[in-house]
Amino acid sequence: MSRSISRLRIPSLSVSLHCTLVLLSGTLVSAAEDGKSTDSVKKVTYEDDVKPIFRQHCLNCHSQSDKRGGLAMDSYGALMEGGGSGEIVYDDGDAESSRLWQLVNHDDTPVMPPSQPKLPDAQLSVIRAWIEGGILENSGSKAKAKKKNALAFVASTSGRPEGPPPMPETLPQRVPVVTKRAAATTAIGTSPWAPLVAIAGQKQISLYNTDTAELLGVLPFEEGIPQSLRFSRDGQFLIVGGGEHSVKGIAAVYSIKTGERVAQVGDELDTVFDADANDKMSRIALGGPQRMLRIFDATDGTQLFDIKKHTDWIYSVAYSPDGVLIASGDRSGGLCVWEADTGRLYLDLTGHKGAIRSIAWRDDSNVMASASEDGTVKLWDMNSGKAIKSINAGSGGVTAVQFDHKGQLVTAAKDRKVRLWDASGKQIKETPAAAEAVLEAAITHDSSKLVYGDWTGAVRMASVADPKQIQEIAANPPPAKERIGAVEQTLASIKVKLTPLQQKRDATQTALKQATDAVAALDTKIEGFKKANATDQQSIDKRKSEREAVGKELPGLVAASRDAHDKVIATRLGLGDQPDDAAIARAAEVETTLANQLLRIAEKRQAVIQAKKVEAELAKSIHERQMQIDAMAKQRDDLTQKVAAAKLAADQAQQSYAAVAGELSEVEKKRQLLAEAIQ
Known part of the structure; x- marks a missing residue:
């Protein structure tokens, strides 16, 4: 499949230009700054500097005679081939995006070497310097020109409707289910262009103004519990997936202005865990316990095709903003990207060790984020098919991830925290701990507020400027008479x-x-x-x-x-x-x-x-x-x-x-x- 989007990559921070790191007798020595050109300073190479570290810590498990995980590290060629999950190091100078670096630096799991302490800082510095220097094989090798990383991003307004962003005008006010407390939060979605958030409740979806925290209306969902809430690219519609376990599952589309249900597809024998519509609102995809990714015509509800690759419950489904691709993730860590029009497999992404709980796309469709129970959020380059970043986003598992228009990420985790990360994957904000594991999180259209809900059903809205400024909003609001x-x-x-x-x-x-x-x-x-x-x-x-x-x-x-x-x-x-x-x-x-x-x-x-x-x-x-x-x-x-x-x-x-x-x-x-x- 051809992609019209150029590959984007940016280099990470390089080692100091004032010294080159070399390994002498297991210690790190810096070449003194004496006015010599960089050409006169010793290069960091695989043969001279990195292989001795691998021999000391890695080759018992990763050699030609014992290629655990399909990876051998005792020769430069074998290391460049990578292992069973693909390449582990690239010649672009970006250490942060290297799978090798993520494992030896304990940024991702499984940590390496296993059952041993983390490598000494001096040896880690050599490995990093080698990667950032262009993964040279020997002293005669020359570094290739560094390529830009796909994390480079320019904010987009693609999909924004003309005129004022859509807001509710005459939404229903009746509360279908009234309870003393809400159930665990199952879904939260924010409008891409308006101060509007949708929160899943019991047989209902509550819509609030994120500027005022005012309840604007309640959409009935008689089929059961909404498990996913996604706004259309222009913010005109709300796509809801859900139902009742072991009974029924559907995907429904609501008009934001009127609250009218304008479309419904699917008749699953179990609930729908996630559903999304493409950029033209012509197709709706859904997934759930039946392990089928189903694609429907949104205009008449007819089923177009099934995709049967997943071997476990499908937790996450998401179209790319440009409508070219669709991604799906399952309970066993399976993560696939498909051609949206044909249903053919485009990428089979491996690397997660736990269930894929959430999938999000950056506005330019170049990068996809996946959140997993293994505690990481991985950023995938859709042109190379490689993981360009792995973020340790919370112990116990990551439950939600979403991009904003700036390329920033908001994540929720079972460690009760919601975090905001910049476009390069650096944490910039963190909310106070919730009472229980945070299950859902989203960021408002203007990136000013984080909305999240936990296992107790409490839903909060925190200011990005000061995450301690928190407002409570109800997933199951009081009845109309109150x-x-x-x-x-x-x-x-x-x-x-x-x-x-x-x-x-x-x-x-x-x-x-x-x-x-x-x-x-x-x-x-x-x-x-x-x-x-x-x-x-x-x-x-x-x-x-x-x-x-x-x-x-x-x-x-x-x-x-x-x-x-x-x-x-x-x-x-x-x-x-x-x-x-x-x-x-x-x-x-x-x-x-x-x-x-x-x-x-x-x-x-x-x-x-x-x-x-x-x-x-x-x-x-x-x-x-x-x-x-x-x-x-x-x-x-x-x-x-x-x-x-x-x-x-x-x-x-x-x-x-x-x-x-x-x-x-x-x-x-x-x-x-x-x-x-x-x-």
């Missing part, structure tokens, strides 16, 4: 908070309207002044245009009047001492023409003078109005700031009111659901 009283008290307290918020909202909205009206009134006034100025400016422009036209006409009129004046003079000179009536009449006509022309010129000049006077008055009015406009503009700026402040206050008041009103609506809805559950 919870409705608390809801009614909450309603009353919310209404008390809502009244002053409503008053403040109304007051701020009134203030906002007043401020907005003042700006609008001022804008109207400013607009009126601007229109008046525009009208006056048009009048000025018209008069100016008329004056310019008169200015062009006057020279012609003046010239004509001069000609008429000359005619008047000539006519008067021609009258003589005793003009006759006709001559006088002609002279009068000429003089009248001159008088009319002069009168017209005078009227034109008077019109120009009057126009200039009117223009000056209009310009003065425009100037005065503009000064008022400028003053009102400054006033408007002040008012606008008041409007902005009033709007901010109104928005804040509205938000505060809406938040509490929304809370009131949700609580009223919850009360209604509780009332219906009581009926």
